[in-house]
Amino acid sequence: MMLIRVQAERFDAGALLNKMSGADSDCGAVASFSGQVRGGNGLTALELEHYPGVTEKALTRIATHACKRWDLRQAVILHRIGRMEVGEEIVFIGATAPHRRAALEAVSFMIDTLKTQAPFWKKEFDAQGERWVETRAEDDRAAARWLQEEEDMSA
Amino acid sequence: MMLIRVQAERFDAGALLNKMSGADSDCGAVASFSGQVRGGNGLTALELEHYPGVTEKALTRIATHACKRWDLRQAVILHRIGRMEVGEEIVFIGATAPHRRAALEAVSFMIDTLKTQAPFWKKEFDAQGERWVETRAEDDRAAARWLQEEEDMSA
């Protein structure tokens, strides 16, 4: 089962986790990642822009890829768009699997890949004004690592 | 902040996740793992035995280790003991951090290490009777991988 959603509305990560956990008694392992707006450096809010249609396709491709690579029962990707205040949730990634390694690795894979493969753009707001967030080289490396592993496996 | 708990009572993984998420606006990343009783091969229930006092020390050591190795804000380990039916939660592991890699790796580390370092024992019940669960060689390898990495880093 795959759940892919892009929405402006806030969501309840705990409720999502519990829904995943309850869905399948054949599943020993549930892993999740959630990202939220980080305060602390004067940041007051974020604005998330995306490419409607293309985003959903990209997220579906990422979740499908994860389901092929690992033995998963569920893969969930939920991403918000629009304006968010500090402490609000941005993204939820979840996976359930019979075994823990699959669930944990699939979640890491999906968030790493989302960062570089899904057309989202973040704008930060603080007292000085606003600015578009640049991709971090670290994110490119994290995503590249998964692809490299696949090449190694198929070599 | 560290939360270590061993309890017979059921717990609400979603509520734990939301509590962690809400605790610190300086934290962009929240990762979790939960394990539950897996049905499907005729298993009807589990019974979890532990070594009171020593278990809590072992879990505290694991969480402390994770907090030293990664830049975490919170580390949570909650493990149930006693009898559990199929679909019930066994363990919850959580970490929050400013950056996602730290939260994700710390959760993997804590569950892998718990498997081989904390004095818990699982007994399975099915129609044929009961049996103690043996450690899987795969679990030993997963735990050994983290220690090897630390040796490599300090070499």
Added chain:
Amino acid sequence: MSITVRYFAALRERMGTAEEVIDAPAGTAAELVAWLVARDDQADALAHPSTRLIVNDEIVSREHALSSGDVIAFCPPFSGG
């Protein structure tokens, strides 16, 4: 030929519009970029190697040949998650 051009995020702000329909000569995506830069200096950011091109919902290279009716989107590096 008629091409729908979309700009996202920083490129949208730089170009001053989210979408325009233009009548451009036939050619590759790279040739379209050259045509847009010739029309308006501001468009030089479209030529930056970090800008990704999406044609009809698929990421394409700059050598991709455009057809009339195509929708091409210019995307700064993604920064979601």
Added chain:
Amino acid sequence: MSITVRYFAALRERMGTAEEVIDAPAGTAAELVAWLVARDDQADALAHPSTRLIVNDEIVSREHALSSGDVIAFCPPFSGG
């Protein structure tokens, strides 16, 4: 010397008790195991390399020297999580 001995999980079932206080000769953990096996064949499982020894809440090797009043626990391989 007086030693409190605890057995867990499969070893508890095999030994038929969770805890006993014994009066054993001074020596190492390995020597205590030999003494227990001499007392009762069933105790041979305590000598298995996969059995972990915890003395006063710390994992120790079989060469660990015991002192009067120590609590030693015999643990099958852990299987939590």
